[in-house]
Amino acid sequence: MTSFPALTRRRLLSTGAATIGLGAAGITPAFAQSTDVALQLSWLHSVQFAGSYIAKQRGFWRDAGLNVSLNPGGPNAPVEPPVVAGRALIGISAADYASAAVAQGAPFKIIGVAMKKNPFAIASLPANPVRTPGDLLGKRIGMAIANTPVLQALCALNDIDINGIEIVPTQYDAAPLVNGQVDCLLCWATDLPVAMAMQGIDSVTMLMADHGYAVHSQTYIATLDSIANRRADVVGLLRGEVQGWAAYEADTDAATDVTLAMFPDAGLDVETQREQARRQVPLMFTGAADNPFGWFTDDSVAANLQTLALLGREVSADLWDRSLLEEVYG
Known part of the structure; x- marks a missing residue:
């Protein structure tokens, strides 16, 4: 999987020569102020989102100049409204929910797919x-x-x-x-x-x-406005997700430990979370270099369109936009 340098182009440009001068003096510089954004999760905090927790804990987003809030979802907290309203830059939805929202006028694109196999x-x-x-x-x-x-x-x-x-x-x-x-x-x-x-x-x-039941799950959605006008932030958030989930795949037990440490009062059972973390892996990762985390193919989109039609969701392949992932993995 592609690795990404800690010093992003954004940070390099924002600090520039001042960084070089201070570094020569043996002083660690303060980087430019981070941009506050939110990632709207689809459910309550659990190991289901452990890759995101790792991204926050290890500073992958901070290295991209982002201060990311992880907003929990739940039975009374749908993903789509805060994304439409701009309270969340990206939301974690599913192809059937996203397509239903688009049918009602929501200006969404699916820009990444965490679960390639529906659970x-x-x-x-x-x-x-x-x-x-x-x-x-x-x-x-x-x-x-x-x-x-x-x-x-x-x-x-x-x-x-x-x-x-x-x-x-x-x-x-x-x-x-x-x-x-x-x-x-x-x-x-x-x-x-x-x-x-x-x-x-x-x-x-x-x-x-x-x-044959092909419906992308844990899909990353963003509005057309965010994709057009906040593209660098959207790409930076996705890049942190890619890095965090790569660490998750490498050690699901460690990912579980991060989850429990971040949310000690969530009532999560350690052994249950460990087993859930292990069982998520084949849904999210293929092991193929040409189909890394978050990626989706034209064939998988076509299969989704077939299943979504059976669910009464009439959408086109335009719902999916792979260009931001292409920048992440570029």
Whole structure:
């Protein structure tokens, strides 16, 4: 993966000859004042955003002349409004949410993709496993009714008759599966399966992305105005993300330690966070030099357009803008 020098062009230009003169005198210069920006997270603080925490802790953004606030999201804190209002320079959304906002007039572009594979999964128990979409036939699936379009899209992509699956409305909890009320659950691969593992319960996880469900998750969104008029700041924030997530990939346990140290009062369980951190890796990183962190390809965009159409989202490839990542990796 491309590495980036600590002394950015912005800092070099802002300090210039004064830095050279003070350095010769053995004095450490004070750099120009940082620009305050915010990154709007999509959920509450946890290891889900550990690469961002590392970027802040290690000063990757400071080296780019940015003072970045990490604003948590949550059930009552959607990502898109603060980005539209300019309270956050970049937000972490998802292709389905971003496309819905754009359909309502939001001036967004997706400028990076943290999770190349969507985390939606079908979790089941080894005694009655769901390993392929075809295994869903005749099964009772526990899920939120609001996620019915997700299941419909998976079935359409795999030529499965959804009428052969019994949908059981459930809370977002592993208990209905463990207690035998349902045969499987629609969930994120990084949470309910982890919760069961922490209780010593083995599970089978079928990642929907492995069966055609292509919706970019943890996507970086920015407004057209920010891309046009604050481009250097947007690129600097993305570059810090790339550096932070590279450190995360290299040592997920250390990334977990950073998360717990930064948010000691968040009620995070260390072993649960460690396991979640490990399970995020295959969703975010390919190991391919031509498809590094944050990158997206024309083929992946085309696959997203197909799945989004099944979800009722009519968008074009113009929603994605790779030019800022090209500057980051340039």
